[in-house]
Amino acid sequence: MRVDYTNINLEKLGNYEEKALESFNTLMDGSGQGSDFLGWIDRPVDYDKEEFERIKKAAAKIQSDSEILVSIGIGGSYLGIKAIDFALDNYFESNKKVKLIYAGHQLSGQYMAELLDYLKDKDYSLNVISKSGTTTEPAIAFRFLKEALEEKYGKEEAKGHIYATTDRQKGALKDLSTKEGYETFVVPDDIGGRFSVISAVGLLPLAASGVDIDELMAGFEQGREKYTKADFETNDSIKYAAIRNMLYEDDKAIEVLVNYEPKLQYIAEWWKQLFAESEGKDGQGLFPVSVNNSTDLHSLGQMIQDGKRNLFETVLEIENYDNDIEIKEDIDNLDGLNYLAGKTMNYVNTQAMEGTTIAHVKGNVPNIRIKIENVSAKTLAELFYFFEITVGVSGYMMGINPFNQPGVEEYKAQMFKLLGKPGYENK
Numbered sequence: 001m002r003v004d005y006t007n008i009n010l011e012k013l014g015n016y017e018e019k020a021l022e023s024f025n026t027l028m029d030g031s032g033q034g035s036d037f038l039g040w041i042d043r044p045v046d047y048d049k050e051e052f053e054r055i056k057k058a059a060a061k062i063q064s065d066s067e068i069l070v071s072i073g074i075g076g077s078y079l080g081i082k083a084i085d086f087a088l089d090n091y092f093e094s095n096k097k098v099k100l101i102y103a104g105h106q107l108s109g110q111y112m113a114e115l116l117d118y119l120k121d122k123d124y125s126l127n128v129i130s131k132s133g134t135t136t137e138p139a140i141a142f143r144f145l146k147e148a149l150e151e152k153y154g155k156e157e158a159k160g161h162i163y164a165t166t167d168r169q170k171g172a173l174k175d176l177s178t179k180e181g182y183e184t185f186v187v188p189d190d191i192g193g194r195f196s197v198i199s200a201v202g203l204l205p206l207a208a209s210g211v212d213i214d215e216l217m218a219g220f221e222q223g224r225e226k227y228t229k230a231d232f233e234t235n236d237s238i239k240y241a242a243i244r245n246m247l248y249e250d251d252k253a254i255e256v257l258v259n260y261e262p263k264l265q266y267i268a269e270w271w272k273q274l275f276a277e278s279e280g281k282d283g284q285g286l287f288p289v290s291v292n293n294s295t296d297l298h299s300l301g302q303m304i305q306d307g308k309r310n311l312f313e314t315v316l317e318i319e320n321y322d323n324d325i326e327i328k329e330d331i332d333n334l335d336g337l338n339y340l341a342g343k344t345m346n347y348v349n350t351q352a353m354e355g356t357t358i359a360h361v362k363g364n365v366p367n368i369r370i371k372i373e374n375v376s377a378k379t380l381a382e383l384f385y386f387f388e389i390t391v392g393v394s395g396y397m398m399g400i401n402p403f404n405q406p407g408v409e410e411y412k413a414q415m416f417k418l419l420g421k422p423g424y425e426n427k
């Protein structure tokens with residue numbers, strides 16, 4: 001993975017170097033705000049090997065008795081799993097050993113009714129994932145899905161199809177799992193939800209679907225090797241954090257994560273939670289949005305080219321693809337496309353990316369380019385780790401605690417009051 005800053009004016013970057021390095025050191029020595037949640041930094045090498053093996057065993061069991069695993073969770077207990085699972089699958093003929101279906105990531109009654117109907121004649125298991133064990137969306141989903149599973153297999157057999165990933169010792173889900181005897185996996189105390197894909201949160205469902213979790217861990221480890229060195233020139237996490245802050249102070253309020261490969265769509269969704277929950281507090285933070293090109297060049301592209309000049313782009317470029325297809329000569333050439341004969345579609349896509357970059361830079365949209373070698377478990381894990389270090393450094397540069405998310409409680413309090421949850425009457 002490499003980061004290219006060619007299309008950024010780096011004249012003022014020197015003013016940010018010292019602060020970026022200071023913030024990086026604060027992150028690494030654990031002396032900053034939220035330092036109880038830095039377990040993800042060393043987790044690529046320092047993890048529970050016994051649990052890792054248990055995850056592989058559970059995954060093999062799921063593969064042997066289920067065609068579907070319903071992964072129940074929201075936010076950090078959903079987005080990283082979906083991002084990697086979606087990116088590594090074939091678009092049409094799934095190559096997965098077990099199909100992952102998601103639940104508990106919204107509150108749609110329509111979705112739940114249709115899901116329960118769909119599952120009726122399928123063999124499936126449930127992985128309920130919630131660090132707190134009390135989040136409303138997954139809790140409601142689990143209540144429905146557990147009932148349906150018990151109806152299908154009987155209460156005792158159903159227990160062997162339920163896997164709970166939650167806090168080591170506390171919370172409603174932990175209590176329920178202990179009472180019912182479900183196999184449980186741990187969301188470590190020192191890893192916040194949006195950083196938790198490296199734990200059993202991500203590892204169990206991804207292993208069940210057939211992702212090589214050794215490769216995934218190798219990618220995180222590679223990230224740790226590259227992005228935990230205190231060197232401004234060679235550690236792109238520090239430099240990228242500095243550039244984001246430089247652009248932020250230059251009135252760029254929005255960062256747009258751009259991809260030209262639909263497989264990366266959910267990587268962007270994961271990235272949005274990481275940056276929004278980490279930076280969006282105390283009246284601060286770059287607003288993270290994403291576009292999927294070239295699709296969005298025909299919608300948001302107009303705004304990016306010509307709208308308010310308050311944004312910059314970070315473009316994800318894939319350097320090598322597993323598949324590509326050549327455009328052929330057509331005798332009639334009625335569509336006028338013969339000038340592309342002999343070129344591949346990915347070549348055209350790349351020129352769309354390069355052309356768009358030129359146009360946007362001309363239109364005063366600073367562009368950062370992140371180049372990843374390919375779409376694999378290893379490269380995606382390295383990319384995740386890179387963004388995680390970046391957000392820690394960047395958040396400390398902004399003077400905020402990047403590891404809490406107090407703002408998300410407000411909607412919950414108002415919703416609970418409307419729903420009549422005991423204790424919320426006077427909120």
Ligand SMILES: O=P(O)(O)OC[C@H]1O[C@](O)(CO)[C@@H](O)[C@@H]1O
Pocket residue numbers: 074075076077129130131132133134135138193194277405408
């Ligand atoms: O895993 P949990 O505790 O259910 O939380 C899910 C998500 O909800 C949040 O706490 C926000 O409400 C996120 O930070 C978190 O990723």
